[in-house]
Amino acid sequence: MSATRVVIHAEPRIAWQATLVPSMVAGLRAIGVPWAVTRSRERTGIGLPILLGTTCFRAVEAGGPFLLVDRCSFGDPGQWLSIVLGGHGRRGDHRVPPVRDGSRWERHGIEVHPWRTTGTRTILCGQTEPWSPHHATVEAWYDSVGPACTHFRPHPSSPGPPAPRSAAARLPVTDSWDDCRCAVTLNSSVAVSTVLAGIPTATMDEGAMAWDVTSHDPGVIATPDRTAWLHWLAWTQWSYDEIREGVPWPRFL
Amino acid sequence: MATIPLSAARGAILDIVTICKADHWLDDVLPRFAALVDANCSGTVRRHLLLLTAPETPAEDEGRLAAALLARGWYSVVCESPTDEQAGRRLLLFDSLRARLPGTFGLRECLYMDPDTDVVADLQGIQSIAPDADLLWVANPLCLEPVVADLRRHGLEPAGGAAPPVLMEPGFLYLRRDLDGEFAAAAARHPEVNEFVPGSSYWNFVMRALGPRAVRLPDEFNRTFWDVPAAATRARTVHYTGQWKHLRPHVEYDRPARRIVIRPERVPDPPAPGGRLPGALAVVALFRDAADYLPHAFSRFEAWERAGLPLRYYFLENDSTDDTAAQLTAFMSGRRGRLESRRLAIHYDPRRGGEHHDRIMPLARMRSFIADVAMADQPAGVNEWTLLLDSDIYFPADVLGRMFAERARDPRPESIGMLTCYTQQLFHAERIPGAAAPCPLLPGWAIADHYFDTYAFHDSLHRHPHPACAFARCRRCRPGTDPASLPGLIPRDRPIVDVAAAFGGLALVPTTILRDGRIRWSTYGSGPDRSRVLAEHVLFCDRLRTITGSRVVVLQDVDCVYRL
Numbered sequence: 001m002s003a004t005r006v007v008i009h010a011e012p013r014i015a016w017q018a019t020l021v022p023s024m025v026a027g028l029r030a031i032g033v034p035w036a037v038t039r040s041r042e043r044t045g046i047g048l049p050i051l052l053g054t055t056c057f058r059a060v061e062a063g064g065p066f067l068l069v070d071r072c073s074f075g076d077p078g079q080w081l082s083i084v085l086g087g088h089g090r091r092g093d094h095r096v097p098p099v100r101d102g103s104r105w106e107r108h109g110i111e112v113h114p115w116r117t118t119g120t121r122t123i124l125c126g127q128t129e130p131w132s133p134h135h136a137t138v139e140a141w142y143d144s145v146g147p148a149c150t151h152f153r154p155h156p157s158s159p160g161p162p163a164p165r166s167a168a169a170r171l172p173v174t175d176s177w178d179d180c181r182c183a184v185t186l187n188s189s190v191a192v193s194t195v196l197a198g199i200p201t202a203t204m205d206e207g208a209m210a211w212d213v214t215s216h217d218p219g220v221i222a223t224p225d226r227t228a229w230l231h232w233l234a235w236t237q238w239s240y241d242e243i244r245e246g247v248p249w250p251r252f253l
Numbered sequence: 254m255a256t257i258p259l260s261a262a263r264g265a266i267l268d269i270v271t272i273c274k275a276d277h278w279l280d281d282v283l284p285r286f287a288a289l290v291d292a293n294c295s296g297t298v299r300r301h302l303l304l305l306t307a308p309e310t311p312a313e314d315e316g317r318l319a320a321a322l323l324a325r326g327w328y329s330v331v332c333e334s335p336t337d338e339q340a341g342r343r344l345l346l347f348d349s350l351r352a353r354l355p356g357t358f359g360l361r362e363c364l365y366m367d368p369d370t371d372v373v374a375d376l377q378g379i380q381s382i383a384p385d386a387d388l389l390w391v392a393n394p395l396c397l398e399p400v401v402a403d404l405r406r407h408g409l410e411p412a413g414g415a416a417p418p419v420l421m422e423p424g425f426l427y428l429r430r431d432l433d434g435e436f437a438a439a440a441a442r443h444p445e446v447n448e449f450v451p452g453s454s455y456w457n458f459v460m461r462a463l464g465p466r467a468v469r470l471p472d473e474f475n476r477t478f479w480d481v482p483a484a485a486t487r488a489r490t491v492h493y494t495g496q497w498k499h500l501r502p503h504v505e506y507d508r509p510a511r512r513i514v515i516r517p518e519r520v521p522d523p524p525a526p527g528g529r530l531p532g533a534l535a536v537v538a539l540f541r542d543a544a545d546y547l548p549h550a551f552s553r554f555e556a557w558e559r560a561g562l563p564l565r566y567y568f569l570e571n572d573s574t575d576d577t578a579a580q581l582t583a584f585m586s587g588r589r590g591r592l593e594s595r596r597l598a599i600h601y602d603p604r605r606g607g608e609h610h611d612r613i614m615p616l617a618r619m620r621s622f623i624a625d626v627a628m629a630d631q632p633a634g635v636n637e638w639t640l641l642l643d644s645d646i647y648f649p650a651d652v653l654g655r656m657f658a659e660r661a662r663d664p665r666p667e668s669i670g671m672l673t674c675y676t677q678q679l680f681h682a683e684r685i686p687g688a689a690a691p692c693p694l695l696p697g698w699a700i701a702d703h704y705f706d707t708y709a710f711h712d713s714l715h716r717h718p719h720p721a722c723a724f725a726r727c728r729r730c731r732p733g734t735d736p737a738s739l740p741g742l743i744p745r746d747r748p749i750v751d752v753a754a755a756f757g758g759l760a761l762v763p764t765t766i767l768r769d770g771r772i773r774w775s776t777y778g779s780g781p782d783r784s785r786v787l788a789e790h791v792l793f794c795d796r797l798r799t800i801t802g803s804r805v806v807v808l809q810d811v812d813c814v815y816r817l
Contacts, residue, residue, distance in 0.1 A: 005331075012323040021323060022316030025332075029312035038329035046331070046360035048727045054663070229703045244316075 004253060005034040005047030009057045017052040027246035054130050068253055070230055072237045073189035073209050074196060075108055079238045085252050089187055089207040095251040096235040102240035105234035115196035115223035123148035124168055125190050132186055132205040141186050142168035147158060148218035151183055184218045267294060267377055270361040271301040272347060275318060277309060280372035282368050285522050287326060289372040292523035295635035299328035301358050303350060308334045333355055348423055348452025353433035367424035369498050373506045374489040375635050379427055379446050389427035390460055390467060391475040393409040393420045399447035403454040407443050409461050423456040424492050435459045485513045503573025519659035530653050533563040533634030535764055536642060537627050540568060541620050543644040544575040551584055556650040563634040566590035567627035569619055571597055591626055617774035617789035628768045637764040646758035647695060648814045656761060659808040663749050670766050675812040676757035678705035688728035694815060701729040705816045709790040711753040752805040754794035759814050772796045
């Protein structure tokens with residue numbers, strides 16, 4: 001049995017976390033990892049924290065190593081979860097194998113649309129938090145890219161308009177990708193969706209999961225070959241069945 | 254050994270730990286333990302469980318257990334499958350686990366109790382007792398002869414003493430560090446102890462070895478059930494041993510009558526804390542010329558009293574010309590609290606709804622005055638909340654239950670410092686053609702889902718749409734407009750709305766927050782024009798949020814409160 005205990009930080013009133021805990025524990029137990037579960041918002045110091053989601057456990061993130069289990073960046077959130085060590089998005093370590101073919105990507109069964117070559121709208125995608133060392137607030141980022149955009153798409157968790165004084169507040173609100181020439185994101189997982197949908201995308205923070213297949217300037221359209229990135233992306237997410245069987249844990253613990 | 258008097262540590266966190274095997278005790282014993290802790294301990298209490306599973310326990314079962322225990326309010330669960338290194342000495346294993354509980358849970362200190370313990374009074378404050386001690390312990394009223402013999406045989410108690418030695422009860426320990434080193438040392442140094450309760454012998458060895466770093470708690474902290482007079486009257490926790498364990502599910506403590514009642518059926522556990530009523534309520538209200546309204550409020554207060562809720566009342570009546578003062582005097586007769594009737598010496602603009610400095614500042618001062626009066630008295634019970642009520646606010650008798658049930662839906666209910674309702678404005682139906690719906694509480698009146706207290710309302714971004722309300726569900730403020738086209742509005746499907754400020758005429762605040770005299774009402778204006786100043790509740794909410802770090806929320810689904 002491994003001597004390293006893991007501490008699962010979960011909020012049982014958040015449905016997906018309550019659903020995930022039994023699978024997490026079963027998987028860890030299956031491979032002999034001692035476990036604890038807690039609602040604590042603070043690091044307990046009794047093992048490696050596994051954080052379910054980014055919302056509740058930020059204080060734990062600040063205090064040392066952690067494993068983040070979060071909603072998937074693509075595919076069915078009822079089936080897949082992202083697992084990453086020590087950071088958010090591409091800043092963390094997904095423990096992707098050095099050599100990967102397309103077999104795991106094909107298991108996801110996600111359709112990839114050809115790149116769009118037409119469109120007039122440049123859509124600024126809202127975020128609730130910046131999660132970026134480059135911008136203290138999302139409003140600061142809005143101010144930096146707003147002038148290059150034509151529309152604003154609110155984040156689904158924050159459907160209101162941006163703060164009145166930010167540059168984004170001057171943009172018309174849209175929830176449609178029709179006629180989109182370019183989607184502009186900071187590091188939101190919406191960039192994965194837009195890239196899979198064939199919408200040229202600009203990501204403005206290195207933590208963005210789609211960083212490798214996007215431009216980093218709203219004025220620049222990038223439509224690279226996505227194959228290698230898709231094969232990498234496939235290893236950043238794990239199914240509930242895999243988690244219940246303990247498949248991903250040896251990579252991370 | 255020394256006995257230190259109890260002093261309460263208000264607002265501190267109390268970490269309570271217990272140990273339980275993954276067997277039928279999880280369903281038979283643990284829920285009652287948890288429910289009694291939650292029902293009787295004030296302040297922030299976190300329950301921790303050391304769950305002991307067998308190595309052969311299926312992984313899927315452990316997963317289900319973990320999720321179920323979290324859902325039942327356990328703050329943390331650590332799972333261990335101890336190997337049976339000391340075959341036949343199961344009790345010793347349990348005792349050795351207790352000795353390292355702070356480290357097991359990453360706690361600086363914790364209270365351990367056996368799970369077959371009934372917590373029947375508040376344990377909050379134990380943290381402040383003898384802060385330099387490593388171990389706080391309670392005396393075991395049962396003189397265990399094998400333990401006494403071990404102590405004497407190993408020279409830890411004089412043989413042939415006039416009185417039997419005081420033994421400690423290992424089922425109730427307050428630990429400020431791991432004592433597993435001391436416990437293991439005692440076991441290694443004295444391997445030959447009785448087989449009946451070896452762990453108890455070793456804990457007594459450890460306690461004596463710690464000397465002044467082991468401090469005896471007052472006996473009231475823990476008694477055994479068979480000490481019925483103590484259990485029925487003053488014991489804070491009651492421990493069940495041996496045959497008494499079978500009785501435990503049927504026992505009810507009637508503390509006011511100083512008796513224990515044994516029921517033929519299992520006694521239901523206290524309700525879950527989130528949805529239950531507060532432990533007590535202080536009502537703080539201002540009234541002027543409210544004679545027509547008071548019978549409504551009194552009927553609600555009396556309903557709560559009949560339901561057994563401890564209440565105290567603090568009313569400030571000013572300048573009434575009807576029989577408001579007489580009604581309040583009659584109501585307060587025999588009730589706990591205080592009625593102040595005043596004639597204001599300052600200039601006071603009594604016009605309802607006015608935003609003039611000469612209305613709002615006197616209101617702020619009156620609210621602050623009567624709150625000071627209320628907070629100077631002792632709470633009516635543990636977990637007391639204070640109801641801030643305006644006149645002309647109509648509400649059902651179960652409004653408290655509805656508010657706390659909504660609070661329980663929040664992921665962090667303990668972070669909420671002020672609960673307010675979605676108080677609706679009552680209209681004559683003809684004033685809101687096309688939008689009117691009948692008011693379910695008050696026949697003859699109409700509602701339009703309009704949130705009435707727009708003057709006090711500031712959303713989380715400090716936006717203040719007054720006199721319009723900020724809610725998409727309102728049919729009065731933006732008639733004919735699709736709410737979806739106005740994304741700044743608060744959507745209907747957000748049951749708990751965090752705001753910078755709100756009141757709504759009926760709000761609940763934990764009394765512990767209001768006892769901070771900085772959290773009071775005031776107002777500011779801008780420039781020489783005194784006709785429009787800030788609603789006094791804005792500063793109250795701002796102080797509450799910034800001083801305590803807690804949240805102010807509007808419970809959108811508690812829309813059964815109305816304002817005339």
